[in-house]
Amino acid sequence: MKVVINVHYRGDGDSARRFVEDMVSEGVLERVRAEGGCLGYEYFASMEDPGHVLLVEHWEDESALDAHSRSDNMAAISSLKNRYALSAEVERFLV
Template structure:
C-alpha cells in the first residue's frame, strides 16, 4: 500500500532552505528519486514560515522505505540535518484509492 510522509524541517536563519538546496546540489535528491519504490520526493516552502521546508516523500510500500532508510545515503542526510541544526515534525498518510474520485472533478481545474 502506497503512503506519503510529510516532513517539516525547521531551523533558524534560513538553514532549512539551505539544507534543501544542499540535498539537491549534492545529488542526494536525484538518488532518492531513482530508488526503487520512490514515487515522489519534493520540497516546498510554506509562504507564512520562512524557517520551515516541507518535504513530501511518497513510497510504493513500507519495504521500499525500509530499504531507503538502510541505504548509505541516510548517513549523508543525517549529517546535513545536523550541519544545519534542523528539527523535524513528521506526518504519515496512507493512500486511499477507495471512493469515487469523479465526485471531486467539479472542484479540479486542469
Template sequence: MSLTVNLYYTGEHGSAREFVREMEGSGIAAAIRAESGNEKYDYFQSLNDPETILLIDQWRDQKALDDHHASPMMAQLAALRDKYNLHMRVERYRDAEENPADEAFMRK
C-alpha cells in the same frame, strides 16, 4: 498502496532552505528519487513560516521506505540535518480509497 511521509524541517536564519539547496546540489535528492519504490520526493516552502520546509516523500510501500532508511544516503542526509541544526516533525499517510463524493470538491 502508497505510503506518504510529510517531513517538516525547521531551522533558523534560512538553514532549512540551505539544507534543501545542498540536498539538491549534491545529488542526494536525485539519488533518493532514483531509488526503487520512490514515487515522490519534493520540497515545498511554507508561506506562513519561512523557516520551515516541507518534504513530501512517497513510497510504493513500507518495505521500499525501510530499504531507503537502510541506504547509505540516510547517513549523508542525517549529517546534513546536523550541519544545518534542523528539527523535524513527521506525518505519515496511506492512500485512501477513492471516494466519488470527493469529486464534487475537485477541480481538474
C-alpha cells in the same frame, strides 16, 4: 499500500532552505528519487516562515520505505540535517 510521508523541517533563519539547496547540489535529492519504490520526493518552502520547509515523500510500499531508511542516502540526509541543526516532525500515512 502506498506510503506518504510529510516531514516538516524547521530551523533558524534560512537554514531549512539551505539544507534543501545542499540536498540538490550534493546530488542526494537525485539519488533518493532514483531509489526503487520512490514515487515522489518534493520539497516545498513556506512563503510565511523562511525557517520551515515541507518534504512530501511517496513510496510504493513499506518495504521501499524501509530500504530508503537504511540507505546511504538517509545517512547523507541525517548529516545535512545535523549540519543545519534542523528539527524534523514526521507524519506518516498509508493510502
